[in-house]
Amino acid sequence: xxxxxxxxxxxxxxxxxxxxxxxxxxxxxxxxxxxxxxxxxxxxxxxxxxxxxxxxxxxxxxxxxxxxxxxxxxxxxxxxxxxxxxxxxxxxxxxxxxxxxxxxxxxxxxxxxxxxxxxxxxxxxxxxxxxxxxxxxxxxxxxxxxxxxxxxxxxxxxxxxxxxxxxxxxxxxxxxxxxxxxxxxxxxxxxxxxxxxxxxxxxxxxxxxxxxxxxxxxxxxxxxxxxxxxxxxxxxxxxxxxxxxxxxxxxxxxxxxxxxxxxxxxxxxxxxxxxxxxxxxxxxx
Amino acid sequence: xxxxxxxxxxxxxxxxxxxxxxxxxxxxxxxxxxxxxxxxxxxxxxxxxxxxxxxxxxxxxxxxxxxxxxxxxxxxxxxxxxxxxxxxxxxxxxxxxxxxxxxxxxxxxxxxxxxxxxxxxxxxxxxxxxxxxxxxxxxxxxxxxxxxxxxxxxxxxxxxxxxxxxxxxxxxxxxxxxxxxxxxxxxxxxxxxxxxxxxxxxxxxxxxxxxxxxxxxxxxxxxxxxxxxxxxxxxxxxxxxxxxxxxxxxxxxxxxxxxxxxxxxxxxxxxxxxxxxxxxxxxxxxxxxxxxxxxxxxxxxxxxxxxxxxxxxxxxxxxxxxxxx
Numbered sequence: 001x002x003x004x005x006x007x008x009x010x011x012x013x014x015x016x017x018x019x020x021x022x023x024x025x026x027x028x029x030x031x032x033x034x035x036x037x038x039x040x041x042x043x044x045x046x047x048x049x050x051x052x053x054x055x056x057x058x059x060x061x062x063x064x065x066x067x068x069x070x071x072x073x074x075x076x077x078x079x080x081x082x083x084x085x086x087x088x089x090x091x092x093x094x095x096x097x098x099x100x101x102x103x104x105x106x107x108x109x110x111x112x113x114x115x116x117x118x119x120x121x122x123x124x125x126x127x128x129x130x131x132x133x134x135x136x137x138x139x140x141x142x143x144x145x146x147x148x149x150x151x152x153x154x155x156x157x158x159x160x161x162x163x164x165x166x167x168x169x170x171x172x173x174x175x176x177x178x179x180x181x182x183x184x185x186x187x188x189x190x191x192x193x194x195x196x197x198x199x200x201x202x203x204x205x206x207x208x209x210x211x212x213x214x215x216x217x218x219x220x221x222x223x224x225x226x227x228x229x230x231x232x233x234x235x236x237x238x239x240x241x242x243x244x245x246x247x248x249x250x251x252x253x254x255x256x257x258x259x260x261x262x263x264x265x266x267x268x269x270x271x272x273x274x275x276x277x278x279x280x281x282x283x284x285x
Numbered sequence: 286x287x288x289x290x291x292x293x294x295x296x297x298x299x300x301x302x303x304x305x306x307x308x309x310x311x312x313x314x315x316x317x318x319x320x321x322x323x324x325x326x327x328x329x330x331x332x333x334x335x336x337x338x339x340x341x342x343x344x345x346x347x348x349x350x351x352x353x354x355x356x357x358x359x360x361x362x363x364x365x366x367x368x369x370x371x372x373x374x375x376x377x378x379x380x381x382x383x384x385x386x387x388x389x390x391x392x393x394x395x396x397x398x399x400x401x402x403x404x405x406x407x408x409x410x411x412x413x414x415x416x417x418x419x420x421x422x423x424x425x426x427x428x429x430x431x432x433x434x435x436x437x438x439x440x441x442x443x444x445x446x447x448x449x450x451x452x453x454x455x456x457x458x459x460x461x462x463x464x465x466x467x468x469x470x471x472x473x474x475x476x477x478x479x480x481x482x483x484x485x486x487x488x489x490x491x492x493x494x495x496x497x498x499x500x501x502x503x504x505x506x507x508x509x510x511x512x513x514x515x516x517x518x519x520x521x522x523x524x525x526x527x528x529x530x531x532x533x534x535x536x537x538x539x540x541x542x543x544x545x546x547x548x549x550x551x552x553x554x555x556x557x558x559x560x561x562x563x564x565x566x567x568x569x570x571x572x573x574x575x576x577x578x579x580x581x582x583x584x585x586x587x588x589x590x591x592x593x594x595x596x597x598x599x600x601x602x603x604x605x606x607x608x609x610x
């Protein structure tokens with residue numbers, strides 16, 4: 001047993017030496033949060049969003065570690081499920097943003113001329129609109145459902161990805177190995193997705209992680225302004241309710257707020273650490 | 286069997302670059318042909334248009350260039366590569382004409398495994414499964430005498446040495462058994478000892494597969510090593526074409542004579558290398574008459590006004606100089 005565990009420890013310690021402390025902390029915190037989100041039904045003992053599981057406005061005690069809110073819902077349960085919601089919305093909206101952003105950026109970067117002009121002006125048009133306001137308008141028009149919120153956040157956050165990918169493509173497509181790929185007769189699609197995209201992806205990874213962060217904040221903001229989906233436990237929505245009772249029950253605002261900050265800090269550390277890690281000039285050998 | 290028939294014929298080709306300073310006439314009325322199984326060298330100094338010529342055959346010129354006039358015929362079907370649509374051209378590249386590039390360090394994709402890069406063209410042209418293509422890639426590398434080929438296919442370019450990378454580039458070029466191989470200065474980026482190895486390999490491959498070769502280089506030593514015929518280019522024009530033996534033994538054009546004189550030898554000790562005085566002309570405004578006349582030691586009045594055509598001096602030997610004829 002011991003001689004199996006030892007190489008593993010060596011491997012991990014070697015890995016940690018290569019990672020910078022911020023990235024390391026980010027990875028640990030995020031894995032912890034993801035674990036909590038996955039195990040939510042096992043570590044809570046009330047159903048989420050169920051009202052009157054306790055007396056309304058109960059301060060933190062053993063049954064309700066974070067207290068209860070105005071409708072007698074258990075805040076601890078809702079916070080744990082709120083992490084789940086935040087991460088789901090963050091990740092899925094970024095996947096939507098990636099789909100749009102990759103297509104737009106890749107086409108604009110590879111084909112110059114009219115394709116590039118049209119796509120880039122479209123990107124600029126989306127970029128000048130304030131992200132949060134645009135998401136607010138989309139949700140207000142199409143309704144406050146979970147899917148609409150994800151779509152809205154996805155639609156407002158693709159331009160950055162498109163711009164970065166286009167810039168990467170512009171420089172990579174001039175490199176000699178692309179010419180070599182043309183010389184063996186490969187098609188445009190193979191060159192774009194097989195040759196250029198794998199070279200361009202490392203540059204956008206940190207940005208994408210930070211974009212998850214922004215998406216979570218936008219969702220919380222929407223919830224805080226009261227346009228979140230009321231059928232899903234959301235940290236933003238909880239903070240919105242809490243502000244009315246801030247003077248009489250502090251726990252309603254404190255715990256969702258703390259957890260939200262924790263989530264954002266963890267993602268920021270991860271994103272920032274990745275920027276340093278991916279940039280060979282900043283990496284210490 | 287096919288030694289007398291042609292595989293490629295370039296006739297009266299004009300290629301220009303549009304730049305802010307004006308139109309650069311990089312290739313200006315060039316004609317030559319390459320026979321089946323023949324090794325043809327295009328020699329010239331930097332900026333003489335030799336690489337442009339090679340790249341226009343496979344139609345991989347930069348965006349600011351255009352082929353103004355001329356024909357590039359690929360035999361036996363007589364396809365004119367100048368007029369061929371891009372879709373059709375793609376099928377020719379790799380399968381009919383392979384290309385070996387100058388610098389193997391930059392011509393390999395840094396994030397793809399060696400085997401995948403070689404397999405890519407095989408999958409595209411021969412429509413076989415990825416595992417099959419990968420097996421062929423290993424075979425190709427073994428053929429190119431790369432030790433431990435089955436391990437090398439799983440490596441990335443940065444894990445290989447320069448000579449190995451150049452061999453991978455050659456493997457990519459010959460992966461679909463092209464009949465014509467274009468090599469653009471294939472050994473300039475390599476050490477001299479590795480150069481010899483790669484050349485030897487190239488020579489064997491050409492003989493084994495009966496491929497034709499167009500070698501673009503400025504190294505006259507390489508030419509003597511593997512080529513049958515040579516074209517000497519200067520300022521976008523061919524100055525002299527001939528078989529290697531005749532041209533080295535008995536150069537006719539003053540520029541060829543100058544080039545051969547400029548090569549240092551190990552037999553005679555020279556204190557100085559005999560260069561050709563002056564520098565190549567600006568190809569936006571090339572000199573009137575013979576392009577070489579401002580630097581030519583034998584210049585006379587006719588050279589400054591009339592441009593000499595390629596004059597046949599014997600079978601398949603041509604010289605563009607008023608001194609001959």
